[in-house]
Amino acid sequence: MNIIIPLLILVPLAGGLVLLISGRRAKNLVPFGVAVSVATLLLSMFLMYQVGNLEASITGKGVDPRLSYSPSQFRLSLPIASGDRPLEWQWEFGADGISALMVFLTGIVGCITILLATRQIQNKLPQYIGLLLVPISMLMGVFLAMDHVSF
Secondary structure, rough: OOOOOHHHHHHHHHHHHHHOOOHHHHHHHHHHHHHHHHHHHHHHHHHHHHHHHHHOOOOOOOOOOOEEEEEEEEEEEEEEEEEEEEEEEEEEEOOOOOHHHHHHHHHHHHHHHHHHHHHHOOOHHHHHHHHHHHHHHHHHHHHOOOOOOOO
């Protein structure tokens, strides 16, 4: 199991929600929001490095080079049956070459956007950073989704 994949989704989501629900104390949490965006960028860089090493180690062997994360807790049994078996659907997250690149680019753009916002936005900056971190988390989830229903 690769822990980087759920961290890429949950770190910006948790950071954004903390900034959004902190209320008046949020003015002191601007460095926290910047740190969350930098952590997301570092995690995306590490994912890019891992996928690059994985592809370099198996080039020419005919194996699908991807990292995956598919916990059994996310398995859903749908109320529709095919024959006498219920249909099952499971969230599957992973990263291959193109999705790792998209995650990396999202991390770069998100970090640059938040760093520039700290200089340009004067009113309600923590809420602005929180509202940027939540969609960054959602984009990470879309780019890391390996099943067609989530993607």
